[in-house]
Amino acid sequence: SPKVATYDMQPEMSAQEVCENVLKAVKNPEYQFVLVNFANPDMVGHTGVVEAATKACHVVDECVGKIAKECKENDVVMLLTADHGNAEVMFDEEKQTPETAHTTNDVPFVVINAPQGTELRDGDGALCDVAPTVLQLLGIKQPAEMTGKSLIK
Template sequence: MLRRIDSAKYDLIILNFANPDMVGHTGIYDAAVKAVETVDACVGSVVDKILDAGGAVLLTADHGNAEKMVDEATGQPHTAHTTNPVPFTLIINDGVEHRLRNDGILADVAPTALQLLKIKQPEAMTGRSLMI
């Protein structure tokens, strides 16, 4: 991925770090911790590279999983997705203070990306940008 960012061929890169999700389904706590630590390091490298290239990063998830490894009711491993809220972070070094709504939903991610790319949002798209 870092080489692709360096190539400057892309206006948009969508990247999925699936490790915490996939390992979270195993219910093995230590493996999930390792997966999250690994992705944390990788995300840091990607964010640094994108910012160095003058880009912006929209960082989020579509669901939780690794943050709940044990079912409180049964004490057994919890291996399913959670419905916990996930953060949405905009990382950009453009000298502007960007504020984000805190009531967003997953459908708002694409309109936010379109706004950053200065592309008109299609009327059929029901979400709205998270940028205030």
């Protein structure tokens, strides 16, 4: 992350560098799994500055698009999700104040370049289901300690 007082001053943060590293990893057959966190919408969302949060989201959208394209070209499965929202609600209409806290809104779970015949369960997923889904895609048995269930039917 850049050394700035608040992230609205540099909403792109380090997204481009992170993206370039992920693109290299996707092309590298040594990696079976790559996890990336684009913190921009969350960290910039905490500032309450709508214009900066919008820019942060645009930068991440561009990066995710590049990564998705590379995954398709290299026959790599990509999962896209989040553990909470933030930037999608930037203003509290009732209080007439900026909203800077995490939201409890549902977040997407998208599989890009899924193996043939992969179907997701309908709308009943939770954060605890993400790791079992990753394990299933990697062909790894889920440990008994994991309470979640794969999102794949």
